[in-house]
Amino acid sequence: MPPLPLTAVYQSCEGCFKDDTQSPLRRCSKCLSIAYCSAASQKTDWSRHKSLCKAIASVFEDPLYRAQFVWDDSPSTDLQTNDELWRTIVWFEMETIQKQLKRPLSARERNMFSRQPKCFGCSRTDRIIRFDNSPLCSALKSCPDCRLAFFCSEDHWNAVKHLHTQPLSAAENNVGLSHCEMNQQLRMDLRFQYSDPEARRFLEWAPKRTKTRWERLGSEQVAGGKREGQGKKTCWEEAFSQDLEQVIQGARAMLSLRAASKGLSMPMTILYALQNLNGENESWTKKDTIVVHILGASIKTEVPKKQLFEEILHRLPEVKTLKLILVGPEVDVSDSKPVDMETCPDCGQKGRKWIHQHHIMLYHDFVSRQSTRFEKPDLAIAFNTGASDHGDSWKETMKVLVERKIPSVFTSYNESEALTESRMLREAGATLLAQNQLGPCRNPWGAISLTPEPFQFIGWYGANMWLAGGFKN
Ligand SMILES: [Zn+2]
Ligand SMILES: [Zn+2]
Ligand SMILES: [Zn+2]
Ligand SMILES: [Zn+2]
Ligand SMILES: [Zn+2]
Structure with missing residues (x-):
């Protein structure tokens, strides 16, 4: 442990x-x-x-x-x-x-x-x-x-x-809470995630059900039952409370959702990014095959939670095949050839396919090695890159994404990283979508279980907590 x-x-x-x-x-x-x-x-x-x-x-x-x-x-x-x-x-x-x-x-x-x-x-x-x-x-x-x-x-x-x-700003926390209330929440999260025997499975949990149709994702992030958000549901609650109620009851359902949000923020941010990049046009939800490139993927973060990406198929019932290509110097070689992932029985019965492939290399090298075989994805996404710390290689990648007009989104652990990465994207020539859509702004589908910043008196970070920016061309 x-x-x-x-x-x-x-x-x-x-x-x-x-x-x-x-x-x-x-x-x-x-x-x-x-x-x-x-x-x-x-x-x-x-x-x-x-x-x-x-x-x-x-x-x-x-x-x-x-x-x-x-x-x-x-x-x-x-x-x-x-x-x-x-x-x-x-x-x-x-x-x-x-x-x-x-x-x-x-x-x-x-x-x-x-x-x-x-x-x-x-x-x-x-x-x-x-x-x-x-x-x-x-x-x-x-x-x-x-x-x-x-x-x-x-x-x-x-x-x-x-x-x-006093209540903190949205940049600093989950909307409407004070530092003291955030701390109390943290204490409950930790006690649940570390000492409740049921909790472990929610750190890697996604519901096994298929939605009957695509439902647009909300962007409502209010503190449950607190202050101005009284009685209103957050987008996370809208999306998952029903599924959770079937497996865990009472106050532990909310704690489970908070734990689960750390992993689920990946598939949900992918869907949210696709939704915002495509605007009113929803034809992408009816495509035969959806291809997503995950940049800077790692055996520490994306790879162990890859089961959770089936949630993308489960929210897009008309899509037949989901293809995820993980590219980064820190992925493993086990899936260098395309691997058919085992779907849930329901998807299996409907003949739906879910394919993973890994490439151990930097994304711009991947694009140039593929040369004419390069297949433009529906989305290239980089989770919590820390691009601001490894500037040069990420700058290369950003340039390639812009040159090839690949629809792309970057996420970050906190505001200051998001602001730096957003500037890097613009310097690479990207025309970012409206700020309130794909950043730099708080990601409504970022993890809601947050961690205190070590070097700040008040400040929090979390998986995909911020969107740095999104662009199509
Ligand atoms: Zn206090
Ligand atoms: Zn002891
Ligand atoms: Zn399934
Ligand atoms: Zn000592
Ligand atoms: Zn003092």
């Missing part, structure tokens, strides 16, 4: 992942970084934690570390300044620890630094408070409602509390 994204805030046991509502936890007294539910859990984890624990303790006792930062006693309410200070602190800590350990930190260890609790107003962590004998307090306290926002003193909390409790 992967470690809880919350372990670093020592609210779940590092040894067995129980959270602090299931069992009281005690923190490692040497490094204050992690917590355990029992001596037994601590003992099993010690061989893994030992060297890091010692490195942390020695670095923080070093006066050189403490001389790095001047701690302001008055709180700041400017989130951007606070984010910048936090980033500086975390990078400095991680670099110092890496030097000490003479090895790079693992992703899990990096989380221990970037996700450690810190005062919302001044960025003090528990370690800083302890080693600096802060005059303000002896330990961080947490918001009584979400227990995922922290403060060093009542003074600081009173100064910044409003930032935590």
